[in-house]
Amino acid sequence: MIERTSDKKITRDTVRYVADLARISLGEEETDIFREHLEQILKYVEQLEEVDTENVIPTTHVLSSMKNIFREDIPAPSISPEEALSNAPDKADGFFKVPRVIKER
Amino acid sequence: MRAGKVLFKMAKYDTVIGLETHLQLSTETKIFCGCGNVFGDPPNSRVCPVCLGHPGSLPVLNRKAFEYAIKVALALGCGVQRTVKFDRKNYYYPDLPKNYQISQYDMPIAYDGKIKITLPGGVHKVIGITRAHLEEDAGKLLHDIPGPSSYVDLNRTGTPLLEIVSEPDISSPEEAYLYLVELKRLIRYLGVSDCNMEEGSLRCDANISLKPAGAAVLGSKVEIKNLNSFKAVREALNFEVARQTEALDEGEAIPQETRLWHEEQRVTISMRTKEEAQDYRYFPDPDLVPFEVSSGVIESVRETLPELPASKQERFLGQYGLGEKDIELLISDIDLADFFEKTVKIFSDPQVVCNWVKGEVMMHLKEQGESIESLGLSPQTLAEIIQMASSGRISGLSAKSVLKEVIGTGRSAEDIVRERSLEQVSDKGELEGIVDSVIADNQKSVNDFRSGKEAAIGFLVGQVMKKTSGKANPKVAGEMLRKRII
Numbered sequence: 216m217i218e219r220t221s222d223k224k225i226t227r228d229t230v231r232y233v234a235d236l237a238r239i240s241l242g243e244e245e246t247d248i249f250r251e252h253l254e255q256i257l258k259y260v261e262q263l264e265e266v267d268t269e270n271v272i273p274t275t276h277v278l279s280s281m282k283n284i285f286r287e288d289i290p291a292p293s294i295s296p297e298e299a300l301s302n303a304p305d306k307a308d309g310f311f312k313v314p315r316v317i318k319e320r
Numbered sequence: 321m322r323a324g325k326v327l328f329k330m331a332k333y334d335t336v337i338g339l340e341t342h343l344q345l346s347t348e349t350k351i352f353c354g355c356g357n358v359f360g361d362p363p364n365s366r367v368c369p370v371c372l373g374h375p376g377s378l379p380v381l382n383r384k385a386f387e388y389a390i391k392v393a394l395a396l397g398c399g400v401q402r403t404v405k406f407d408r409k410n411y412y413y414p415d416l417p418k419n420y421q422i423s424q425y426d427m428p429i430a431y432d433g434k435i436k437i438t439l440p441g442g443v444h445k446v447i448g449i450t451r452a453h454l455e456e457d458a459g460k461l462l463h464d465i466p467g468p469s470s471y472v473d474l475n476r477t478g479t480p481l482l483e484i485v486s487e488p489d490i491s492s493p494e495e496a497y498l499y500l501v502e503l504k505r506l507i508r509y510l511g512v513s514d515c516n517m518e519e520g521s522l523r524c525d526a527n528i529s530l531k532p533a534g535a536a537v538l539g540s541k542v543e544i545k546n547l548n549s550f551k552a553v554r555e556a557l558n559f560e561v562a563r564q565t566e567a568l569d570e571g572e573a574i575p576q577e578t579r580l581w582h583e584e585q586r587v588t589i590s591m592r593t594k595e596e597a598q599d600y601r602y603f604p605d606p607d608l609v610p611f612e613v614s615s616g617v618i619e620s621v622r623e624t625l626p627e628l629p630a631s632k633q634e635r636f637l638g639q640y641g642l643g644e645k646d647i648e649l650l651i652s653d654i655d656l657a658d659f660f661e662k663t664v665k666i667f668s669d670p671q672v673v674c675n676w677v678k679g680e681v682m683m684h685l686k687e688q689g690e691s692i693e694s695l696g697l698s699p700q701t702l703a704e705i706i707q708m709a710s711s712g713r714i715s716g717l718s719a720k721s722v723l724k725e726v727i728g729t730g731r732s733a734e735d736i737v738r739e740r741s742l743e744q745v746s747d748k749g750e751l752e753g754i755v756d757s758v759i760a761d762n763q764k765s766v767n768d769f770r771s772g773k774e775a776a777i778g779f780l781v782g783q784v785m786k787k788t789s790g791k792a793n794p795k796v797a798g799e800m801l802r803k804r805i806i
């Protein structure tokens with residue numbers, strides 16, 4: 216995790232860290248572009264800090280009038296394994312096939 | 321106790337344990353979609369655009385899962401969050417098709433509860449519950465080692481999970497074990513999860529640290545994963561206490577890390593992952609609007625709470641007049657308690673039924689290692705067999721063997737008794753000739769008995785049993801012998 220600097224400057228390291236978390240690879244030039252973009256976005260959002268939010272409950276959703284949307288516990292049809300796998304880049308025996316994610320012991 | 325105390329030296333280190341338990345809730349459908357919540361179907365056959373994380377699909381919360389969570393919260397004495405929201409926990413792993421898990425971050429549905437455990441010696445201890453929150457389960461991965469691929473089955477994705485986090489109030493591996501036993505008992509009473517560790521409907525991770533006895537500062541926390549049974553939890557923690565004690569004695573520092581319990585080698589092994597702190601970047605899930613929990617909702621869920629173990633214990637004590645140990649066993653599992661009560665309704669001697677349950681029934685349960693339901697023994701059948709034995713129609717030994725056969729084959733007790741001609745001869749007229757001939761043939765034993773050797777009667781009864789190929793009712797035979805000899 217990267218400490219946010221006090222003056223809200225976004226460093227190239229921050230950009231690389233965020234890109235890594237998002238599984239995006241950036242070239243040197245792109246890193247510079249996004250550093251600037253992110254900094255501008257943060258500066259823009261920073262204006263909110265001028266508002267006194269002392270007694271304001273954090274907004275967790277913009278649809279403030281809508282709440283308690285449930286579905287009843289009643290089964291609905293699933294789709295078939297063939298359908299489920301139809302967009303998969305790779306599959307075998309009814310499974311999605313992916314590069315192995317654990318190391319050998 | 322005093323003698324025992326001498327054996328314990330003052331421990332050099334305090335053990336601090338906290339447990340995180342994941343319960344799969346036994347709803348009909350998944351937490352955010354209508355796919356069936358079932359175990360053991362063919363891979364990727366219980367999926368839909370929502371649980372596959374397809375773009376444009378929207379999750380909608382299962383009301384039952386929500387109510388189950390509140391039910392657990394109330395039973396654990398937790399506060400219930402009045403405004404509930406869901407958050408996205410972001411990470412990349414192929415078992416999670418959306419690349420985030422819908423979970424709860426800073427406003428868990430339940431907080432500040434407790435579980436009371438009973439330590440050996442009868443002392444009670446309260447273990448705090450920090451929080452419990454709802455989240456969706458991830459899919460299942462199979463790894464082809466040493467092949468290049470992993471295989472993903474997303475049937476489990478979206479199964480409702482309740483994560484219950486304890487306070488670090490647990491001071492020994494044994495306490496951790498007792499906490500889990502008590503938690504499982506409570507959850508099974510509530511009927512919101514079957515708590516089957518083999519099928520993964522109850523999973524547990526343990527956090528453990530050691531610190532110098534009495535010290536205020538906690539040691540480094542080691543997390544143990546891959547714990548497949550309550551016994552594994554206890555054993556892995558015991559292993560860690562020993563490992564960390566040795567390291568601390570040697571002056572080594574304990575690194576904060578995650579370790580895996582290795583079931584075959586019975587050791588914990590460091591996962592040796594990249595030491596990069598996880599950054600889940602939680603934020604409120606915009607796909608789900610907030611939930612307000614009114615007092616009305618809480619009260620209506622409270623009304624669905626069953627009789628909990630403590631009340632049941634008290635009621636059993638008053639109603640059945642059984643000993644504390646007997647009651648403790650009967651109420652250790654809701655199904656066992658119900659089975660006992662249903663049997664007593666038919667055969668109304670609680671102590672006799674209790675003896676059968678704790679003896680024969682428990683023995684078969686342990687052998688099969690499954691639930692009372694899977695034994696295929698109904699309360700009616702058990703009552704029928706007990707009735708046969710207590711009326712003297714069949715012997716106690718035969719009754720046990722009939723019970724065994726009923727459990728093994730599912731046949732009716734009546735059929736088994738008839739087919740194996742297990743009925744005892746209790747008819748005095750039928751036994752008369754045999755009793756007379758035994759007396760005539762065994763004068764020595766008869767004289768022994770007359771001269772006060774009580775044991776001689778046993779021998780004579782044995783002779784009657786022999787002559788009737790075990791069919792005589794030994795009680796009736798004994799009575800007849802005594803009458804005739806004196």
Ligand SMILES: [Zn+2]
Nearest residue numbers: 353355368371
């Ligand atoms: Zn689904």
